[in-house]
Amino acid sequence: MLIPFSISAQGFRLPENQKFQKINFELISNLIVIPVEINGADLTFVLDSGVSRPLLFNLSDQDSLQINNVSEVTIRGLGDGEPMKALSSSGNKFALGKAKNYDQDLFVVLDKEINFSTSLGIPVHGILGYELFRDFIVEINYGSQYIKLHNPELYDHAPHKRSQTLPLSIQNRKAYVEGTVLIKDSENIPVKLLVDTGSGDALWLFHEPEKGLEIPEKNYEDYLGRGLSGDIFGKRAKVNGVRIGDFELKDAKAAFPYQESFGFAKNLGDRNGSVGGEILKRFNIVFDYPREQVTLRKNNNFRDPFHYNLAGIDLQHNGLRYIAERIADSRGVVRDDESTFGNVQILLENKTRLSLVPEIIVSGIRAGSPAAEAGLQEGDVILAVNGKRIYRYKLQEVLKMLNEKEGKRIKVLIERYNKDMLFTFVLKKVFDDD
Structure with missing residues (x-):
């Protein structure tokens, strides 16, 4: 999304001396679905570390929802379609338990085609990401399906002996981690990956032959998902392995989205793709944006086979x-x-x-x-x-x-x-x- 906003000094806060807020979530299609209250209305959101501002959509089942200080804007995201009209709103109250922000900006997407509910099978009203990761130490326990929003000033940074802490690069309100991939008989190829809890896929890689990121011979064309600006298509394949820190996953599922889906982004910089929920769910994770680091620990999902759509x-x-x-x-x-x-x-x-x-x-x-x-x-x-x-x-x-x-x-x-x-x-x- 390419709309500039002033950054609120308020942000999310916990009550004084409260160490954390625990929130149970549903894991559906590798996506984290959490309850969020907006201006007194109970809604359901996907926790999406790849989104820079909250998005509201699919409000047809709401009798009423007040949003404040509204103006019309144009936004664009992934997909090869045209930009869309949306509403920009400021001064809204967000609450996740006792974690509250009294001055939250958001977008309201009016396009009825932007709707997770039909494919996830439950009502979903929006996506929320960066502000939570900015204001808290965010612990995601995929194994037990809960998140904890820790007060950064009261958080104990002592890691578990079986965990590993890695650098996390925060750029333009998004987080990136470095790793390597092994494609066919090539050597391990260094990659910089967007950490995207809002993607149910395992791994997206950009087709960059000059860097060794070739699409494996065994592949098929598939629908990869829908972005704000239209459907996203690409090739699905399997790579021999992906490594993040000391953790290695063999025979990993990968998708190579067509470049036109990223046409709105003039410069992707040194990013080579994304790591999504089908890999992330194999870990319990602590995101520490203030220190620019992430801590990973394997959970019981680690050795699960990668899911393929066998029926098609x-x-x-x-x-x-x-x-x-x-x-x-x-x-x-x-x-x-x-x-x-x-x-x-x-x-x-x-x-x-x-x-x-x-x-x-x-x-x-x-x-x-x-x-x-x-x-x-x-x-x-x-x-x-x-x-x-x-x-x-x-x-x-x-x-x-x-x-x-x-x-x-x-x-x-x-x-x-x-x-x-x-x-x-x-x-x-x-x-x-x-």
């Missing part, structure tokens, strides 16, 4: 739909184990229950993937996976069903043009072993 399907919520179920209990009592995620239920003659439940559709499909070869198409409504009616499950649980393990046979019941259709395919590796 992307899903998202697409509004609501009614379903009809017969009730087995002759008294017409709805049992707890029959409950759904729908919030509207109608009983008809004590025999049938109509429920309003989220509709999940195929939002994207990878060419040549098992799902594409079986005949699934974008826009198909998912009804059941391997005999399980999906309205009983969260979006992320459905995605897991579709990508359990190589060699598993998947049966997907869909609706297309008001007709039910059944497709079968077998999950296979994205990249064959060398």
Whole structure:
């Protein structure tokens, strides 16, 4: 975002003598989702170390939200589309527990296409990053899914004996760490990576052949995500390894975004890519922006295999739909184990229950993937996976069903043009072993 702001002297603060504020989070698609109160309204945000100012979007489910001192601006971010109109607002009260800022600037994005909720499966209203990292020592425990916002003046900097503290470069309100990557049979290539908790991917690398950052031969084109200025596409591949400090991850998943997605940034400097949530979640991390350092310690996620979309399907919520179920209990009592995620239920003659439940559709499909070869198409409504009616499950649980393990046979019941259709395919590796 390229809009200049004056820096508030207020910032986030804890009550006097309070050492930290602990906040539990949900980890969804490798993203940290936290509760945030803005001007008295309870909202849900993604903690995004790659964003320099808070962004508000997807406010359709809010009865009312007051924002202060509003003016219209133009902003631009990742993606190859045009800049967009937004609202700039100042003097807002942000609260995360007892951590509060009474004079916070923010942007309000009016484009309805900017919406994490449909792909994450829960309401998400914005992203928040730099100000928290600037004002606190931020401890992220990915293993137990909580963050602690430590008062820098009261924080004990004694690291754990199994942790490692590394330099962290803070430039233009963003943090960078240095590491190396091993591509094919090359030597380890030094890289400078943006630390991006707001990316669910493992590693983004810029295609820079002169530095040895070549795209591996085994790759495929894919949708990488959506930025403020449009969709981002690129190549997905696997690199032999990535090293940060003394920690090495082998056969790491990597994406090479097309350069036009970064057209708004005239000069990326010496940055070579980004490290995102699928790598970061393997550590418990302490970010210390004031001292420009980060402390890493391996957690139980460290040796987890990297996740690939074996089926080749992307899903998202697409509004609501009614379903009809017969009730087995002759008294017409709805049992707890029959409950759904729908919030509207109608009983008809004590025999049938109509429920309003989220509709999940195929939002994207990878060419040549098992799902594409079986005949699934974008826009198909998912009804059941391997005999399980999906309205009983969260979006992320459905995605897991579709990508359990190589060699598993998947049966997907869909609706297309008001007709039910059944497709079968077998999950296979994205990249064959060398």
